Amino acid sequence: MEQFRQIGGVLGSLRALMVLQGSIDVNPRQCRLLVDAFDLAFHAVADALRTHLTFDPKHTLRWRPLEHPLAELHLICLEGEHYVRRCLEPKPIWWGKVLALSREADCVEFHLHNLLWCLPVVLEAIEAIAEGAVGFDDEATRKNRVLVSKKYEKEWMEPRLFQHKLGELYLASKDFCARLDSASREDHWILSQILNNRKISPLDPLTDHEKSLRELLISPKSQLFPSSVLVQSPGYQVCKSSSNFMEVQWMGESFLVEHLIGRTIDEASIANEISALASMVHPNVSHYMYVLADQEKKEWFLVMEWMRMDLSSYTKNLCSTKNKASFPLLVAVDTMLQIARGMEYLHSKKLFHGDLNPSNILVKARSCSPDGYLHVKVAGFAKWSTRNSKSSTSVEGETDPCIWYAPEVLQEQEQAQDGSTNNSNSCINGRLRCSEKADIYSFGMICFQLLTGKVPFEDEHRQKDNTSKNIRVGVRPLFPSQSPKYLTNLTKKCWHSDPMQRPSFSTICRLLRYIKRFLVMNSEHIQPLVDYFELESSMCKSFTSCVQKDVLGASEVPFQMFAYRVLEREKTSANVKGTSWDIEGDETSVWGEEKQNTGILTDDPLLSPQVNQDASMKSSAKKIHGKLKQQLFRLVSPGQKKNTTTVIKPPQLSGRSFSVNNGNRFQQAMMIPARRRSGHVSDSELT
Structure with missing residues (x-):
């Protein structure tokens, strides 16, 4: 509860600041909107706590899964308070504050975007604690499970129905969304009125320079x-x-x-x-x-x-001063999300970068962030910008710039140099031709550096003349074995050799928001239960009009998070049902019993990723698995002795006996050696 109390303290500070809201002459509507949003979010969390949980000092460990989500919400509130203070505090030079704050979109697209992403995460964490509160109050637990299941019914997975039923809870009501869309326009009109009043004020006439600044601001x-x-x-x-x-x-x-x-x-x-x-x-x-x-x-x-430095220099300083191999995982994902959001916005304007690399990404430390969070901006996208001239400079000053370019771009460059093509558009003002899919490839390489702390290909020490060729034939950097698969899979899809297989930046943003939600809710960084690309595929099939938008507005984030959660719950339930093998004469199953006892589904050893990756065993494993599913396994009846077993002889495996020991794991029932769980299966073991 300490984090929740701290959030209340920030909200109290904001309310005290807004006593003087009449003195805010820069972005007053946006400041009011931000404070109201924090107030609504606080009450939504408080109502969820009262509905689902009962505070008991003896069982404070139950609340531990809520600590990290509330800490994230507290950080967002602190950053919002800092924004309001900047708009409110008097400055020695009033014109400077107006020049710095009047033409930004941070209130809605940064602070409120983060809030609208974080609020569903906090509410879900509360519901997860309530659903898993076994042994504390059975009746209350059953009630909470019913409430949560009703909330996440698939019938609410429609934007208008979601807005009608849950809009108030998730800050996605029509009135609130309308305020998100109009706040910046209203502030621009208010500022123009203030400047016009200054123009005609006889008591405080403008100097010639101030007149120029006034025209600069309202033009x-x-x-x-x-x-x-x-x-x-x-x-x-x-x-x-x-x-x-x-x-x-x-x-x-x-x-x-x-x-x-x-x-x-x-x-x-x-x-x-x-x-x-x-x-x-x-x-x-x-x-x-x-x-x-x-x-x-x-x-x-x-x-x-103003930004502090580029990402390339920042990474170099971070790794050298703190002796770290990479960013903290949550910071890396947040940085990836911000880059993807910037590129999503540029692509929505039909502007492709063409030279996306760490030297063209500007960063600075975020205010009030003790965890190393950064504010990220994509730069160097103008054709005449000189920032891309730094793309040949690496962390060590010797990186080949081609490592950031997609293979199809390098192919065009080589053809242009050899004179084998008459395509005059292969280079534009000395830059390689831009495309959406080429930018996504470059983004994948940046993700690799953020996740590993290494410049792509630096371990291979390849010669410059061979790097381009290796990239074109499909060579890619190697992730460390401990890298999270859900992030490495996303990165590998981004740098896929076939441009059509690479996801769009809108898809990447949706995936990274949900991955960040997973990391906030699981401090142990375990693997997710579902493939997030499967969720995205289901999302695209269900809501074509929503996912085909060029850029997702902040007001649409709550529905996206809710829809992903509904699909995840559905797929998790389907996975449990699909992997339960019914036993004749019994309503339980081997896997169902294992799930009840341990809370973890036992992996099918015949369909493990290691086996599937072995091409020589794929067909054999598939054949055996299909035949085994046709068999009817029988467990011992309750009246039999505990160690009594039923012998089953599948016809395709003559000469071998399989026994199912009541209460044992399915792996033991299949009599498959445990060593296969971490390696490949040989032909001799399966025949």
């Missing part, structure tokens, strides 16, 4: 302004400079500025792209907040939110 994002608004501002200072990027202080705030020289690029191409790029606002995409130019000197200044 369309695609409009160009003279660079003097930036470089001639009072207090403008360049703090750091590297390549064409500068960390600057502007009106009391830190920004990252990309400085371009017109004579080295096509000015017409920049002008055509500025309108599209400036309108792209997403918390996981490097946003060109303001675009300024000096027409005489042919200089361009692209003002972005």
